[in-house]
Amino acid sequence: MSYSVSDIIGSISPWHEEAAKAAAEHLDRLTKPPGSLGKLETLAIQLAGITGQVKPSFPQRAIIVMAADHGVCAEGISAFPAEVTPQMVLNFLDGGAAINVFARQASAEVMCVDIGVNAELSHPHLLNRKVRMGTANMAAGPAMSREDAEAAVLTGVAVVKEAVNKGTTLFVTGEMGIGNTTASAAVMSVLMGIAPAECVGRGTGIDDQKLRHKASVVQRAIGLNQPAADDPLDVLSKVGGLEIAGLTGVILGAAAHRCPVVIDGFISSAAALVAQRLCIETVNYMVASHHSQEPGHNQVLKELGLSPMLELEMRLGEGTGGALALHLIDGACRIMREMATFESAGISAGEPAAEGEAK
Template sequence: LDSVAMEAAQARLDSLTKPPGSLGKLETVAKQAAGITGEAMPDLSRKAVVVMAGDHGVCEEGVSAFPPEVTPQMVLNFLNGGAAVNVLARQAGADVVCVDVGVNAKLEHPKLVSRKIRYGTANIAREAAMSRAEATAAVRVGYEIVSEMVAKGTRVFATGEMGIGNTTPSAAILIALGGLSPEQAVGRGTGIDDARLRHKRGVIERALQANEVDQDDALDVLAKLGGLEIAGLVGVILGAAAHRALVVIDGFISSAAALVASRMAPLSVSYMIASHMSLEQGHHGMLEAIGLSPMIHMDMRLGEGTGAVLSFHFLDAASNIMREMATFESAGVTQG
């Protein structure tokens, strides 16, 4: 991060008519944005959420409350503007970019970014989700999309995803990389009952036995435990960091991608902003493992990027505070 720009941002923040630091994370984010972009008051208006979609072979074990055909159905919903993330992105003035990186269906739509690596992952309860080459290719998809968007002016990204069953690979990654127990890491996803939750934990334990992952090799963990949309988001995060853009991390699945990215490139964490604390029970431990602290506590558990897009408002707020607030001097207010 650019320490000169951060010092300039801090000096500006301390000149404004408020006790030093009293706007909390609005100030932290303003300073972080300066460090990332190298500008004391960067223009953060060009924002986008990248929604990566992929399917999961492990769904055949019955780990989700929804059937797998919902993945392509929801992709079409994103493309037609009817999903929650579309509504919130419109409100935030952000673009929605929907990417098929691994949906288990043929999908065609003029707005779809078709970068399918394979038709869903293999069942991790029995074998590796994908090959190391496929994982690398999926990461590259995210990286390249962000590179193109940065070239066209986008400076703030949110991570979004769709993939029925994807809390299962996310929890498996959390156990492998974050060292949590299955009891801590595995939650109810879109809403399964107690019996199905016990079953899901068993499936994840089988996945960790079937796949001998090297926990010091995050790409190995990613390839063996999946999924393709998580790999795509790892690329989004690494691409944002490489191009000095901000990347706002959504909920549990996005944070699994952030955890992988943080192990592949520890400096990438400085480019991340945690948006919300999901109701999914492993999310708290996941964010702690990355070293992030979320801004929104609304018991959301939808994914898609909804929490990340909601917190775009705070980035705009930080930007407006920097530009529009009076200083102690200009307003004639006594400093404490």
């Protein structure tokens, strides 16, 4: 790759203010009380600002599932063994996982990327973009080199570029990697200056004793590696994960191509936080799909200023919440294209609410 992370950041533009304004005006002319569709109206305005189109549509969409292993699993922080990562990747590729089901329902392509699985995988549908065979144990040293972290980010950018060249205009972040909630908690802890105990969750379903152990492992990793909070790539390399770095690249790449990117659960939000720290403009391109049960997720969304669309008590990952949110994006787009205006329907419009009056 002949470009750098800095090059990608430099290519990200502010959103189209005029298109967003025109979308807001169009919404107020539709046959409904102003603002009565709530977050769907906010979403429609955002999509217009991202694309520059008042009435966009996204017939071709992709869920990018980044898969990688984590050396920190050696510390016993997960309810599942590391071997589950390659096994689940093959399940994705064979179409048998929850994300495949939801993707089919939403007419979305699942792009499964091996960016750092600690196994040799072969499948006709696999995107083999392996940077290295998983990360090292961050509780014993850096998870990876800075060069590996940047290579993983650029891999995510490249996957988006390839998809855009084939007509994809909407992306969803997904991931697979046993141990990745531990790495995400570490990234969040450093970038937000929050104690690890407030960032870690149960992940795959660990008990109270393992939860306390998990927090202590994150604390030890941060103390040992001393990642610089003002250097997102340093944080990624020392306590992050290859799939987190890859998803950071997906977000940067989507923004660079003026495509919306749906942020899934906790791991995806950790990647979104890194992307925001690298380039604050990326937040305008992010749509938060849902609020997961991982305790750190809501804190990260608030830090990013994102309001999730769904509350379904999910904690699966894979991009599942993002896939479900595609139906809401379609709904917002169809309202803009298909709903009648007061003028076209011959309906009398209401009076604007006086200042301070509830609508």
